[in-house]
Amino acid sequence: MSKITKLGYGIIVFDDVCHLRNMLTEVRPHCDYIVVCLQNDSYYGVPINQKVIEHIKLLVEEKLVDDVIWFKPENFHEDEGNHSPRFVETDKRNFILDYLQSKGCSHAMVIDSDEYYDGEDFARAKSLINVKDNIKVCYCQYVNYYRDYRHTMVWPFFPYVPFITEIQYRFDFKNGSFDKPSDPTRRYLIPEEGGTYCTLAFKTVKMHHLSWIRQDIRQKIDNWSSRKYFDHIPGLRDRIIDRYDNYKEGQNAVIMFNVPNNEVVVNKLPKQYIKPKYLLTVI
Numbered sequence: 001m002s003k004i005t006k007l008g009y010g011i012i013v014f015d016d017v018c019h020l021r022n023m024l025t026e027v028r029p030h031c032d033y034i035v036v037c038l039q040n041d042s043y044y045g046v047p048i049n050q051k052v053i054e055h056i057k058l059l060v061e062e063k064l065v066d067d068v069i070w071f072k073p074e075n076f077h078e079d080e081g082n083h084s085p086r087f088v089e090t091d092k093r094n095f096i097l098d099y100l101q102s103k104g105c106s107h108a109m110v111i112d113s114d115e116y117y118d119g120e121d122f123a124r125a126k127s128l129i130n131v132k133d134n135i136k137v138c139y140c141q142y143v144n145y146y147r148d149y150r151h152t153m154v155w156p157f158f159p160y161v162p163f164i165t166e167i168q169y170r171f172d173f174k175n176g177s178f179d180k181p182s183d184p185t186r187r188y189l190i191p192e193e194g195g196t197y198c199t200l201a202f203k204t205v206k207m208h209h210l211s212w213i214r215q216d217i218r219q220k221i222d223n224w225s226s227r228k229y230f231d232h233i234p235g236l237r238d239r240i241i242d243r244y245d246n247y248k249e250g251q252n253a254v255i256m257f258n259v260p261n262n263e264v265v266v267n268k269l270p271k272q273y274i275k276p277k278y279l280l281t282v283i
Contacts (some may be wrong), residue, residue: 008100008108010035015219024064024151026071026119042223043085051283085225086108090173101167120155125205137197138163154265157181210260217244230256
């Protein structure tokens with residue numbers, strides 16, 4: 001991998017800003033250019049909350065964010081096909097990469113607004129990548145939290161997410177080259193002549209996925225780009241929300257995921273391993 005001369009960091013934001021300040025505080029010292037990407041309407045026609053926009057403006061004023069860009073889906077419709085939400089989500093990620101490349105970034109990573117990295121872990125992984133040879137694309141594993149920082153969901157596999165990667169690569173929903181469990185909207189297309197990918201050790205760096213720690217879980221369920229894959233299951237969204245709002249220790253989480261009965265085991269950690277510095281932002 002070539003030396004990291006300018007690291008771009010792109011964040012997709014729509015309805016969830018509760019973790020942003022904590023996320024940005026950790027990575028700001030290690031990223032050269034941070035951009036937030038917004039969208040006027042969700043994939044299901046819900047307009048963006050103006051309070052979200054105002055909060056992002058505040059983060060720009062505080063220099064936690066360098067710029068804001070707006071993504072407009074083209075020829076979008078809810079049906080399956082090349083203009084369905086998951087394909088559009090992939091286009092949005094590449095739109096951010098294009099923008100970061102135009103700003104002179106040599107490397108980049110694109111994340112969602114609920115992906116938290118410990119600053120020390122992030123710095124250690126960045127330093128490790130900077131001395132590697134012939135590795136173009138990096139992935140790391142992640143942990144899925146449920147409701148708070150002490151409970152995690154036990155996935156039936158070890159999931160991966162892209163980490164710092166050379167700026168010339170792009171995601172491809174159908175033809176991504178990564179062969180381990182990962183979000184299809186984030187699988188890089190890696191030509192054979194373009195090198196390979198590396199996976200970073202769990203003890204080196206991990207993404208703490210806070211997507212199931214929300215002020216309003218219904219917003220997540222109603223606006224999620226994968227929702228259409230589960231709309232055929234009667235009452236699933238209501239089951240998810242009821243279990244989340246009324247969870248009792250020892251119960252499984254109910255989620256939009258292809259597991260039996262849409263449930264996964266919830267594990268209580270022996271202690272809290274991450275220490276976000278601020279309370280969750282409420283808008």
